[in-house]
Amino acid sequence: MGLNTEIEIKLELLPEDLDRFAASGLLGEPARVESQRSVYFDTRARDLFQSGFTLRIRTVGSARTQTIKATGASASVFARPEWEQPLDSDEPVVDHTTPLAAQFDLEPGDLQAHFAVDVERTTWKVKQDGADVEVVLDRGLITAGTRQTAIGEIELELKDGAPEALFTLARRIEAIVPIRFGVMSKAERGFRLIDAEQMVFKAEPVELDREMRVAKSFRTVALACLRHHRLNEDVLRVRQNPEALHQARVALRRLRSAFSLYRDLLQDDESTRLKGELKWLAGVFGKARDVDVLLARASQPELVEWLKTARAARYREVFAALDDGRGRALMLDLHQWLHCGAYLSSPPAELHDRPVTDFAEAVLDRERRKLKKHGRALAKINDEERHEARKDAKKLRYAAEFFATLFDDKRGARRHKRFTAAMAALQDELGTLNDLVSAPNVLGEIGLEDHPDAGTLVVQANKDKLIDRAQAALDDVIDVKRFWR
Incomplete structure (x- = not known):
């Protein structure tokens, strides 16, 4: 093994x-x-x-x-x-x-x-x-x-x-x-x-080194994501803290991104199944997070109470998903696969002895090209396509975080700092745009679409201006020097 x-x-x-x-x-x-x-x-x-x-x-x-x-x-x-x-x-x-x-x-x-x-x-x-x-x-x-x-x-x-x-x-x-x-x-x-007492845990640096092979680097990344999730899960169970829920969801999203970033390595059926199960669990967390976002904007007492009721129901769904047979089996299956999966003993031939730095450079280049292609004209594509560009941006940012320690010489660290700052600004702009588009759907899911004060829960902004700001932020990401080259 x-x-x-x-x-x-x-x-x-x-x-x-x-x-x-x-x-x-x-x-x-x-x-x-x-x-x-x-x-x-x-x-x-x-x-x-x-x-x-x-x-x-x-x-x-x-x-x-x-x-x-x-x-x-x-x-x-x-x-x-x-x-x-x-x-x-x-x-x-x-x-x-x-x-x-x-x-x-x-x-x-x-x-x-x-x-x-x-x-x-x-x-x-x-x-x-x-x-x-x-x-x-x-x-x-x-x-x-x-x-x-x-x-x-x-x-x-x-x-x-x-x-x-x-x-x-x-x-x-x-x-x-x-x-x-x-x-x-x-x-x-x-x-x-x-x-x-710590009320929320953000993602910690992932400790990769240049001597690692690709399979071990994936396991290291995945276990770091699971630690991030578990630390926040413990806080969430005790405090039902919205930020802990958000970070637990981010951890699942980072883990799902790791599966995508390492897709050339993960070619077995079990990895496909586990990725699907993680999508299900992240979706349950996402629905609770949607209500938390609306609740943070609410000020009208009736809306606040309505949203608190909806939030309580969705948090119950989160805990049920973690504790029922499906959620418990997922965590056992995932840990067993990470330690014993076929990707460890028989990776694809082209990745078997490939240094992780070469792999990381190829992945970062690939994700940067995808973002550049899908985001070159945000004003000319529809909301669904812009959402795809947002997902591309998240994967690129997570890849930059996962692989940071592989390029941590003086020049690489300086460039990484500028790159991640540009990525953070882009995600903020794309997130605001996504909230503008998605809020009406969330209101419909919880029965508030016809409430006279529901408009106060939707981002009030000029959509065209938001798109222009997102485009400028995306162009900045493409222009900034790559820390891995």
Whole structure:
């Protein structure tokens, strides 16, 4: 399987489902059960975490172990991503055997405890379809000062065998209790607990490097999109925050765009099916977002109440789509395909050994040509065709975001900044034009088309002037220098 020799997946459970899973007997008798306390250290300014490192001291019984991990971009610099050593005290040790001494100018006392993770860890050794899988259930609390948050997660780690076994086991667990794929480490959750609660998560940079092959770069992009979606899904479920819904929808849109951008790689039937399922889910989010946009414009009390009722109904549809059999199956199928799909083991011959930079340049050139062709005369085409140009613009912008780290030398970074600024201005203009065209349809869907005050919910602007502004913004995008060349 090449890329898939060692993988693990994390599943999150609701607190009320932890006991039900533990009591199910699905995995038989555990190999061990132990209490663990992990204290995470960093500088006051969190220099380690911001640079992609974590340092913890874990206590199990009377034994203490210090673990330093390098994650993200930092991991690629070192021959190994993790360093462990036994300790005799509760104070961290930073010496020449770790990467921290060379990476940071640390003095004694610079590191301080930020939070603690106390869990009961239950471990099983499981045989599944001939594979050896270690299953770990952690349940407990993360504590930072006076703040606490519950933790309940299952990690499945493949020790030997085919990675498909992990997902077979995940489906067996999902048949007992609802699961969601976890996207945050305990360290990340701890530092987020210290900060003010975050109400929305925007897309993070995608960490690609020039040594990657095309298949691995797609998986990296897709998993980044899924993380973006999951972070906002969690906020949305608790707060029903319109911006969290918007960003969760953007994440799905970015993921669908990734499927299109990598279409030369994704030639199997499963990728086609999954893209169709993502279109369905994004459509459910889109209908809720449409009402949020109208509600933000409403001021007349009767309209506000009407729209709040419509919004509540559409949010219920969103949660139903996420939680029903179709939505849950989509996430399981998608994760399994990303880790085990045919595109990884047998990509098209012309892409098998192609460097990702060459592929990225070709994709960016192709999407730029499409936008130039479809947007060369916005005033002379109809609304539907202008909408196609808007979709072209989104794909080009997402491609520019996905591939940014491949062209991040001084000149590339400078050009990328100008390019994305021009793309953002274009999307703003095309978005305003789209709102003008689409608002009447949304009003009709929710039964407000004949309301005497419905006109206040529609963008009040001269359509011809909007088209002219969009054309000028599109021309600016075509004129700006390409950061990938």
